[in-house]
Amino acid sequence: MNVMYINNISMNYGKIKALNNINLTISKGLYGLLGENGAGKSSLIRIITGRQKPTNGEVIFNNASVKRNKEFHQALGYMPQNFKAPEDMRCYEYLTYVGMYKGLSMNQINENIDWLVNILNLNDHINKKIKNLSGGTLRRLGIAQAFINQPSFVILDEPTAGLDITERRNFRDFVSRYSEKNTVIISTHIVSDIEYIASDLILLKKGNVISNGKYKDQLNEIQGMVWECKDREDKILSLRKLVENYGGIITNYKGEDPMENQLRYISSIKLSDTSVSAIPNLNDYYLWKMWRQQ
Numbered sequence: 412m413n414v415m416y417i418n419n420i421s422m423n424y425g426k427i428k429a430l431n432n433i434n435l436t437i438s439k440g441l442y443g444l445l446g447e448n449g450a451g452k453s454s455l456i457r458i459i460t461g462r463q464k465p466t467n468g469e470v471i472f473n474n475a476s477v478k479r480n481k482e483f484h485q486a487l488g489y490m491p492q493n494f495k496a497p498e499d500m501r502c503y504e505y506l507t508y509v510g511m512y513k514g515l516s517m518n519q520i521n522e523n524i525d526w527l528v529n530i531l532n533l534n535d536h537i538n539k540k541i542k543n544l545s546g547g548t549l550r551r552l553g554i555a556q557a558f559i560n561q562p563s564f565v566i567l568d569e570p571t572a573g574l575d576i577t578e579r580r581n582f583r584d585f586v587s588r589y590s591e592k593n594t595v596i597i598s599t600h601i602v603s604d605i606e607y608i609a610s611d612l613i614l615l616k617k618g619n620v621i622s623n624g625k626y627k628d629q630l631n632e633i634q635g636m637v638w639e640c641k642d643r644e645d646k647i648l649s650l651r652k653l654v655e656n657y658g659g660i661i662t663n664y665k666g667e668d669p670m671e672n673q674l675r676y677i678s679s680i681k682l683s684d685t686s687v688s689a690i691p692n693l694n695d696y697y698l699w700k701m702w703r704q705q
């Protein structure tokens with residue numbers, strides 16, 4: 412089984428401290444790397460793929476540094492945040508080229524292209540030139556090239572940007588199944604991309620890891636603290652104030668209907684008779700952690 416150790420990684424760009432002494436261990440499963448814009452996700456990803464030299468620290472994959480590590484290169488599938496491909500190539504030519512670069516035989520390449528074209532719904536586009544693809548289709552081509560070698564260690568930086576709801580769902584189903592036997596790291600600031608499918612969650616804030624562990628255990632941290640309340644607008648407005656006064660946070664609010672506003676909040680105690688306990692979700696946990704680390 413693959414194991415990656417991220418040891419004491421720091422990254423400074425001049426005076427900007429993008430990453431502060433990051434320590435993580437990555438093995439099998441689906442890892443969600445979640446953080447606000449500018450939290451340091453892409454910097455960390457470029458460093459763990461060996462494409463960027465950190466200011467400090469090292470990344471070890473199966474006992475050797477990721478730099479010039481042939482085993483890592485063969486195990487890796489990677490889609491960068493700003494995925495680009497040669498515009499005049501057709502999709503199948505490009506996937507063939509990436510497969511050859513990864514050292515696959517033509518038979519393997521053709522089999523894997525068929526597999527990915529079906530999974531990612533690229534049938535209607537595979538003969539098109541890359542310059543003629545829509546943004547969402549280009550993104551799916553980026554995902555396909557990352558999987559062309561059936562990698563055991565996959566890193567996807569913002570993979571679903573530009574995908575419609577159906578394609579997002581297909582993608583989530585696919586990576587969820589794939590991560591049962593392999594490592595998949597998904598970097599995103601979109602909570603729903605990894606909700607329910609992540610086995611592990613890493614939260615980054617301003618270059619620091621503020622939470623790292625098994626997704627289920629993390630949600631358990633706020634078990635019994637999440638409440639939902641449906642009530643008249645004036646009652647909900649008073650409840651909002653109470654939540655703030657008692658050191659809680661609001662994680663969702665719907666106020667279109669004045670006779671039935673809805674509020675979801677986190678608080679160690681129930682703050683109104685009409686509140687009912689709710690099952691914690693990733694949005695609750697994310698907002699809770701980000702708020703506590705201010």
Ligand SMILES: Nc1ncnc2c1ncn2[C@@H]1O[C@H](COP(=O)(O)OP(=O)(O)OP(=O)(O)O)[C@@H](O)[C@H]1O
Pocket residue numbers: 424427428429446447448449450451452453454455492600
């Ligand atoms: N090449 C660079 N030169 C200077 N500063 C950089 C460079 N790359 C990133 N930064 C800065 O480092 C910090 C972290 O950026 P990074 O892109 O790693 O974050 P991110 O979490 O991926 O953000 P986003 O979700 O917006 O892509 C930001 O303050 C960013 O402006």
